[in-house]
Amino acid sequence: MKFSKIPAATITRLSMYSRNLEELLAEDVKVISSEKLAERCGVNSAQIRKDVAYFGEFGVRGVGYYVRDLLFEIKKILGLNKEWNLALVGIGNLGSALIAHENFARQGYRFVAAFDNDPHKIGKKLLSGLLVDRIDDLKKVKARCNIEIGVISTPASKAQEVANRLIEADVRAMLNFAPIQIQVPKGFSVENVDFTVKLDNLAYHLTTEG
Amino acid sequence: MKFSKIPAATITRLSMYSRNLEELLAEDVKVISSEKLAERCGVNSAQIRKDVAYFGEFGVRGVGYYVRDLLFEIKKILGLNKEWNLALVGIGNLGSALIAHENFARQGYRFVAAFDNDPHKIGKKLLSGLLVDRIDDLKKVKARCNIEIGVISTPASKAQEVANRLIEADVRAMLNFAPIQIQVPKGFSVENVDFTVKLDNLAYHLTTEG
Numbered sequence: 025m026k027f028s029k030i031p032a033a034t035i036t037r038l039s040m041y042s043r044n045l046e047e048l049l050a051e052d053v054k055v056i057s058s059e060k061l062a063e064r065c066g067v068n069s070a071q072i073r074k075d076v077a078y079f080g081e082f083g084v085r086g087v088g089y090y091v092r093d094l095l096f097e098i099k100k101i102l103g104l105n106k107e108w109n110l111a112l113v114g115i116g117n118l119g120s121a122l123i124a125h126e127n128f129a130r131q132g133y134r135f136v137a138a139f140d141n142d143p144h145k146i147g148k149k150l151l152s153g154l155l156v157d158r159i160d161d162l163k164k165v166k167a168r169c170n171i172e173i174g175v176i177s178t179p180a181s182k183a184q185e186v187a188n189r190l191i192e193a194d195v196r197a198m199l200n201f202a203p204i205q206i207q208v209p210k211g212f213s214v215e216n217v218d219f220t221v222k223l224d225n226l227a228y229h230l231t232t233e234g
Numbered sequence: 235m236k237f238s239k240i241p242a243a244t245i246t247r248l249s250m251y252s253r254n255l256e257e258l259l260a261e262d263v264k265v266i267s268s269e270k271l272a273e274r275c276g277v278n279s280a281q282i283r284k285d286v287a288y289f290g291e292f293g294v295r296g297v298g299y300y301v302r303d304l305l306f307e308i309k310k311i312l313g314l315n316k317e318w319n320l321a322l323v324g325i326g327n328l329g330s331a332l333i334a335h336e337n338f339a340r341q342g343y344r345f346v347a348a349f350d351n352d353p354h355k356i357g358k359k360l361l362s363g364l365l366v367d368r369i370d371d372l373k374k375v376k377a378r379c380n381i382e383i384g385v386i387s388t389p390a391s392k393a394q395e396v397a398n399r400l401i402e403a404d405v406r407a408m409l410n411f412a413p414i415q416i417q418v419p420k421g422f423s424v425e426n427v428d429f430t431v432k433l434d435n436l437a438y439h440l441t442t443e444g
Contacts, residue, residue, distance in 0.1 A: 032276065032435060033243065039434035047415075066242065102434050103441025110433075117334055121327035122429070126390070127413040131430040173436055180336070197436035199429070203337040205257075213439040215432040219332070219409070220341040222425040223320075224249035224312050225242060226383055226407035229423040231313025 034075050038098050040065055041072065045095040057088035104132055111137040111171040111195070113186045114178035115145050115156055118201060122177060123152055136169040159186070163193045173197045180204040187214070244285050248308050250275055251282065255305040267298035314342055321347040321381040321405070323396045324388035325355050325366055328411060332387060333362055346379040369396070373403045383407045390414040397424070 044064050048056060062069035076082050082094050099105050110133055112119050122128070123135050138150060139159045148156045157165050165171065174190040176183050176198055183202035190198055191212060198214045200206050206214050254274050258266060272279035283293065286304070293299055309315050320343055322329050332338070333345050348360060349369045358366045367375050375381065384400040386393050386408055393412035400408055401422060408424045410416050416424050 030438075035435050035438050036431060039431045042434075043428070043431075101438070103437040104434065108433070108437055108440075117327070117331035121331045124327055125429070127428060127430050128433075130413065131433070133430060133433050172440060173433065197440050199432055199436060203340065211443070213436055215435050217429055217432055218253070218337060219335070219427055220337050220343060221246060221249045221253075222409055222427055223318065223338075223341070223343050223383065224252075224314060225245050225425050226409060226423055227313040227318055228240075228245050228311070230318075230382060230407050233421065 030078055034078065035102065037065070037067065037071070037075050038102060041075070042095060042098045042102065042104065045091050045098070048091045049095060053091055055088050055090055058083060061089065107132050107134050109134055109136040109170050109172045110175050110199075111135070111139060111162075111165070111169070111173070112175045112177060113139045113159065113190070114176060114182070114202075115140045115142075115148075115150070116177065116179075119175075119177035120150070122175065122201070123150060123154070133173075135175075137165050137171055139165075159189060162189055162195075166193050166195065171195055173199060176200045176202055176206070178202055240288055244288065245312065247275070247277065247281070247285050248312060251285070252305060252308045252312065252314065255301055255308070258301045259305060263301055265298050266301055268293060271299065317342050317344050319344055319346040319380050319382045320385050320409075321345070321349060321372075321375070321379070321383070322385045322387060323349045323369065323400070324386060324392070324412075325350045325352075325358075325360070326387065326389075329385075329387035330360070332385065332411070333360060333364070343383075345385075347375050347381055349375075369399060372399055372405075376403050376405065381405055383409060386410045386412055386416070388412055 041061065044061065058069040058072045062072050073083065082097055083089050112123050112135055115138055123138060128135065135152060135154060138154045138156050139162060140146060140156050141159045145156050146158045150156065174195045176186050178186050180202045183200060183204050184206055187198060187206045187208060191208060196212050198206065200214055200216045208214050254271065268279040268282045272282045322333050322345055325348055333348060338345065345362060345364060348364045348366050349372060350356060350366050351369045355366050356368045360366065384405045386396050388396050390412045393410060393414050394416055397408060397416045397418060401418060406422050408416065410424055410426045418424050
């Protein structure tokens with residue numbers, strides 16, 4: 025079943041709902057009203073009902089949502105009922121920090137390969153136990169490790185070149201930490217991580233409420 | 235003038251528009267239609283017109299937006315017509331990478347202080363030239379450096395404790411990289427950075443289009 029018309033903002037909210045539902049499950053909460061879930065997620069309850077309605081009828085009138093069922097359905101929709109294999113490209117400060125960051129594994133994202141083009145780094149064993157491969161071996165390593173998503177943590181000047189390598193190797197999704205817009209052909213996806221967008225939100229609050 | 239009723243999602247989009255307008259300015263584009271700007275930002279043009287309309291009349295019928303003027307107004311609204319002073323708390327792998335990351339300075343965010351509680355790190359000089367201060371000296375350093383936003387890059391287990399210190403020192407905004415929900419009293423703001431939300435978007439595309 026295909027839902028490719030769902031807006032990116034909806035996907036991001038579904039992702040946020042799933043994080044909150046996981047926490048509720050860990051707190052042993054069985055049922056939650058759309059109002060309570062909305063409050064927890066910082067959206068309004070009409071929004072939650074609308075987002076969830078894309079996929080069918082999950083709510084029970086007068087009761088709310090069954091936490092476990094809704095979480096299961098959202099994860100199925102997002103494709104999170106499996107683990108995803110990541111490859112990191114660019115083993116600098118940020119790359120090393122990312123590969124060690126506890127959030128990835130916890131959410132089902134697993135680094136299976138790491139690449140660099142610096143001869144001093146190739147063959148080095150990272151804290152996680154991964155060996156650093158040469159970027160020239162991307163296709164070979166991809167075939168062995170089933171790389172599904174490339175994580176780009178090179179300087180901006182190298183990011184497009186790395187993206188081109190990933191495209192050649194048919195790695196169809198990329199998470200880009202370099203401060204540059206990456207161009208990819210149709211059928212490939214890029215998401216950019218820009219920490220400063222969050223800071224803009226804080227700056228706005230400091231400005232209006234300060 | 236206060237706009238505190240503007241939804242967070244709108245602020246995030248305004249922030250994205252400002253990034254794109256900056257690029258347009260760098261490309262020497264003087265005027266852009268809402269359709270072209272929308273395409274570039276990956277939203278629809280009605281959304282842009284609606285977002286911008288919160289703040290007055292910026293568009294010129296049949297022409298579009300003056301890039302420089304719209305950028306100036308959005309930056310004024312978001313409070314980005316000044317530099318903001320950041321303090322980093324937690325000088326591990328991620329913290330060290332953040333303080334060196336080129337995006338912050340480029341967007342007007344400047345690290346003016348760095349803290350840790352590890353005696354081996356305190357007094358150490360970071361690549362940026364900043365000295366690592368002891369977290370116990372937060373209030374003193376804040377008075378000297380005018381810290382406006384705290385960036386938390388400790389392990390999850392320490393993040394709330396650090397947030398409490400920032401609250402005590404009246405640092406009213408925090409960017410949290412630790413994988414945990416931080417509680418703050420009214421009048422304080424937290425934004426959480428979770429890289430895996432972006433990965434969920436990619437997983438969704440791989441699942442539906444794969």
